[in-house]
Amino acid sequence: xxxVLLAIGLLVFGAHLFKAVFKRTRVPDVLPFVxxxxxxxxxxxxxxxxxxxxVGGVFASIVLVVILFEGGLNLKIRDLSDSLGESARLxxxxxxxxxxxxxxxxxxxxxxxxxxxxxxxSILGGTSSAVVIPMVKSLPLAEKTRTALxxxxxxxxxxxxxxxxxxxxxxxxxxxxPGKMLGRIAATFLLAVAVGAxxxxxxxxxxxxxxxxxxxxxxxxxxxxxxxxxxxxxxxxGAIAALAFGVTLGNISDLPESLxxxxxxxxxxxxxxxxxxxxxxxxxxxxxxxxxxxGLQMKSSEPWLxxxxxxxxxxxxxxxxxxxxxxxxxxxxxxxxxxAAALAPKGLAAAVLxxxxxxAGFPHGGEIESVVHAVVLCSIVLTSALVFLLRSGGVRAAYxxxxxxxxx
Numbered sequence: 176x177x178x179v180l181l182a183i184g185l186l187v188f189g190a191h192l193f194k195a196v197f198k199r200t201r202v203p204d205v206l207p208f209v210x211x212x213x214x215x216x217x218x219x220x221x222x223x224x225x226x227x228x229x230v231g232g233v234f235a236s237i238v239l240v241v242i243l244f245e246g247g248l249n250l251k252i253r254d255l256s257d258s259l260g261e262s263a264r265l266x267x268x269x270x271x272x273x274x275x276x277x278x279x280x281x282x283x284x285x286x287x288x289x290x291x292x293x294x295x296x297s298i299l300g301g302t303s304s305a306v307v308i309p310m311v312k313s314l315p316l317a318e319k320t321r322t323a324l325x326x327x328x329x330x331x332x333x334x335x336x337x338x339x340x341x342x343x344x345x346x347x348x349x350x351x352x353p354g355k356m357l358g359r360i361a362a363t364f365l366l367a368v369a370v371g372a373x374x375x376x377x378x379x380x381x382x383x384x385x386x387x388x389x390x391x392x393x394x395x396x397x398x399x400x401x402x403x404x405x406x407x408x409x410x411x412x413g414a415i416a417a418l419a420f421g422v423t424l425g426n427i428s429d430l431p432e433s434l435x436x437x438x439x440x441x442x443x444x445x446x447x448x449x450x451x452x453x454x455x456x457x458x459x460x461x462x463x464x465x466x467x468x469x470g471l472q473m474k475s476s477e478p479w480l481x482x483x484x485x486x487x488x489x490x491x492x493x494x495x496x497x498x499x500x501x502x503x504x505x506x507x508x509x510x511x512x513x514x515a516a517a518l519a520p521k522g523l524a525a526a527v528l529x530x531x532x533x534x535a536g537f538p539h540g541g542e543i544e545s546v547v548h549a550v551v552l553c554s555i556v557l558t559s560a561l562v563f564l565l566r567s568g569g570v571r572a573a574y575x576x577x578x579x580x581x582x583x
Contacts, residue, residue: 186211190463197313201566205306205466206559209552212470224471231468235523237400238458238465239305240417244399245454246308246325247421248446252429254322255422261319262326265502269327269519270300270334272494277487284483285546287539290345294532295543297338299491299550301331303522304414305465306555309458310518310562320503320511324518332524333364333412339528343535363412370409371416374402375423379443382424392450395424396457465523472526473552476545484549488557491550495519496577508582510565513574517561521551 186208193204215221224231277296281287287295307328311321337360378398385391399420406416427443446454499516529547533540564570 186463186467187460190460193463194459200563201314202563203306203310203559205309205462206555208463208466209470209555212467213473213552214470215467216471217473222471224468227468232527235465235468238461239523240399240403240414241396241454241461242305242308242458243329243414243418244396244421245451245458246312247418248425248451248454250322250325250422250425252422252426254318255326258319258322258326261323261502261504262330265323265498265515266327266330266334268498268502269302269495270297270331272498273300273491276490276494280483280487280490281539281543284486285539285542287543288537290342291532291537291539291543294339294342294537295546297335297342298525298528298531298543298547299487299521300338301335301521301524302328302518303520303524303555304328304332305462305522306520306558307518309462310558311514314514314562316511316514317508320507320515323503324515329415329418330364332414333360333367335524335528336412337363339531343531343537363410364415366409367406367411367413367415368419370406370411371402371419371421372423374398374405374416375420375427376443378420379424379427379445382446383444386444386447392453395446395450396454469523469526469551469555472523472548474545474548476549480542480545481549484546485553487546488550488553491554492516492519492557492561496574500578500581503581505580506582509575509578510571512578512581513565513571514562516574516577517558517565520554520558521547522555526551 189207189211190204193207196202197204216223227234274293274296277299278287278289278292281292281295282289285295302324308325311324314321316324341355341359378395382395385394388394399417402420403413403417407413424445427445495516499512503512503515525547529544532543537543561570565574
């Protein structure tokens with residue numbers, strides 16, 4: 176027990192130390208925690224995911240939705256509408272590029288079937304909200320670019336989960352049905368937004384009275400978890416519902432005057448500045464433990480599988496450059512585009528989905544799981560390196576040449 180408490184204390188101090196290092200050097204603070212998890216987990220064998228049991232997965236899910244909720248509180252509807260086109264193009268094009276590259280790599284070097292290659296691509300098609308959202312909040316980006324990257328990391332999770340599970344279902348079905356898959360993606364997204372927005376409206380109606388209670392700061396995150404759980408039980412995306420809940424609550428005070436007059440009895444309230452700071456501190460600390468847990472999730476594999484994973488990571492990041500160029504308009508600066516191209520890390524969603532092919536009974540499920548876990552690590556390391564190196568003249572100039580025609 177003393178060792179555990181000592182480790183927790185050191186991690187909290189480490190979170191603040193690595194944050195300070197990030198501000199000075201642009202070395203992302205997520206990388207040291209992943210490396211710590213790798214060291215104490217797969218490296219030395221002191222801690223394994225089995226030590227956490229089912230609690231580990233629950234904790235990871237809570238951290239993800241709290242990050243989305245807290246980020247949604249600070250998103251404005253105007254920024255969302257301005258960035259929606261860019262984020263939609265970025266999400267779809269990035270997913271499609273990862274899908275095509277992974278199918279080619281999987282079939283060429285792993286001997287995967289078409290369905291297995293598509294599953295590998297769909298698992299690697301998104302970006303990690305837990306990595307991207309805290310990072311874009313700390314980087315000097317235009318609000319439009321920041322919001323687009325925020326939304327991409329949130330929306331891509333829906334694509335990855337729905338497409339991967341639909342492909343896995345082909346193990347027991349005669350054929351894949353793309354129409355049903357697209358319909359399920361649309362329904363999952365739109366109905367999750369509806370659940371989250373309805374929850375935000377309902378909570379804002381009673382939040383003023385809740386504020387009169389003692390120790391009420393935790394009630395809003397608790398209700399957010401209720402919204403998340405409700406969406407998941409209904410078969411929708413709980414993460415998107417949590418994001419919509421946060422956006423609704425954060426923008427409730429900006430309702431048009433016409434609506435206020437029509438519904439005079441509806442007196443919405445929102446979270447206070449103090450509550451926002453407390454939630455931001457919770458996210459800051461939870462993120463540290465989350466990425467240690469990510470490091471613990473990594474599994475050792477054969478060197479040739481690591482080589483395939485490294486190749487997949489490099490190709491995905493190379494394809495990210497034309498994807499970003501096609502997704503953003505000419506008003507986007509080259510520096511913003513370069514950061515967007517560097518932010519394609521994979522995270523816990525990919526690590527969890529990596530187990531789906533094996534559990535579904537696909538012959539190469541084990542190889543897919545090993546490659547995905549390796550890509551998660553490689554992508555986090557590469558994102559960290561690129562964000563740091565973008566401060567130097569050579570790398571910045573190289574990316575600038577790729578985005579010639581954009582604003583200076």
